[in-house]
Amino acid sequence: MAYPEPPISMKQSNDLPKDAASFRGVPDVLAHADLTESSAELLLDSALYSLEAVYGASFTFIDRCFVFLDKTPEGQFRVTLAAKKPGATQEQLRDFVGEFSNELLACAWREKITAQNRGAIEAVTMQALAGAMGPPSLDDLEDFDFSEEPFEDPLGIAMSWEEKYGKDKAKRKEGEPSEGDDEAAAASAKDGA
Amino acid sequence: MRELRFHRDVYAGEQVDAALKLYERFGTLSTTEEGEHFVVRIESKNAARERRLAGELANYALGLTIRTRGAS
Numbered sequence: 001m002a003y004p005e006p007p008i009s010m011k012q013s014n015d016l017p018k019d020a021a022s023f024r025g026v027p028d029v030l031a032h033a034d035l036t037e038s039s040a041e042l043l044l045d046s047a048l049y050s051l052e053a054v055y056g057a058s059f060t061f062i063d064r065c066f067v068f069l070d071k072t073p074e075g076q077f078r079v080t081l082a083a084k085k086p087g088a089t090q091e092q093l094r095d096f097v098g099e100f101s102n103e104l105l106a107c108a109w110r111e112k113i114t115a116q117n118r119g120a121i122e123a124v125t126m127q128a129l130a131g132a133m134g135p136p137s138l139d140d141l142e143d144f145d146f147s148e149e150p151f152e153d154p155l156g157i158a159m160s161w162e163e164k165y166g167k168d169k170a171k172r173k174e175g176e177p178s179e180g181d182d183e184a185a186a187a188s189a190k191d192g193a
Numbered sequence: 194m195r196e197l198r199f200h201r202d203v204y205a206g207e208q209v210d211a212a213l214k215l216y217e218r219f220g221t222l223s224t225t226e227e228g229e230h231f232v233v234r235i236e237s238k239n240a241a242r243e244r245r246l247a248g249e250l251a252n253y254a255l256g257l258t259i260r261t262r263g264a265s
Contacts, residue, residue: 037244051203055259062256066248069255071200071229082248086241 023094033093039066039082040093042100046075049108054079056107057100065096195247198230199254206231208257216250 020032023040031042044054054077058067066082081096114121136144199209209231213222220237233250237243 055262058255059259062252066252067255068197068248068251069200069203070198071202077203082244084245084248086244 021090023090023097026097031097033090035088035090035093037082038086038088038093039080040097042079042081042097043072044077044079044104046071046077049077049104050111051077053104053108053111056110057104060103061096061100195235195243197233197235197247197251198227199233199251201229201231203258204231204254205258205261208261209233209254211257212250212254215253216246220246222250 020028021035022028022032026032029043031040033040054069058069058079061067061081064084066080066084068080068082070078070080072078079100081093081100083092083096213224213233216222220235220243222236223234225232225234235243235247235250237246
């Protein structure tokens with residue numbers, strides 16, 4: 001029986017250092033420590049984490065570690081975190097890997113939220129900028145197109161008083177009572193009673 | 194001697210050059226291009242110094258790359 005090809009992240013890598021130490025609970029191919037170099041290496045699936053997220057997480061580690069990024073031929077990101085002072089223990093390197101992974105997840109999630117809310121952010125920013133520009137000048141008002149409909153009114157409820165109750169001159173000429181006339185007559189009858 | 198391989202998709206070439214310019218006075222830095230990578234070979238007085246120089250150079254190039262990508 002033929003087994004399906006394993007995903008890239010589970011493939012065995014042949015370029016692990018000879019003295020690579022594994023982290024408990026983490027497959028060697030995903031993360032391992034190199035104690036002679038005081039460094040830890042992670043392999044990240046680019047389908048899960050974008051380069052921007054990797055940049056974001058890396059940037060927060062620049063003050064603590066030497067961070068080096070690379071890309072494998074399979075398209076994975078390889079992150080190397082080396083302690084600034086040599087002689088780091090495996091526990092310290094494990095902390096680096098764990099904290100980096102958490103930060104990476106936070107960056108990836110933030111990126112997704114930002115993308116989802118981009119429209120709202122742009123609208124709010126535009127309103128804030130328009131407000132900061134101050135009231136329009138007379139020239140701006142002169143050029144403004146007031147004939148444009150302010151908003152859609154499919155139910156026809158946004159009518160002006162004149163449109164709704166005003167006398168329809170065209171109908172009056174023809175001698176037909178308009179809707180406005182009926183209502184005016186009803187109002188005068190009420191007053192008389 | 195140490196070797197750093199900066200992938201073109203990850204590091205901006207101009208920023209790697211800027212980092213090289215800044216750190217060249219701390220050791221001997223030679224550069225070549227191999228496929229997808231800018232390769233930097235670092236030589237200095239001793240292994241510890243080479244390690245630190247390589248780390249600082251990599252951090253600086255990465256920081257500049259991230260900063261310029263954010264600005265663009």
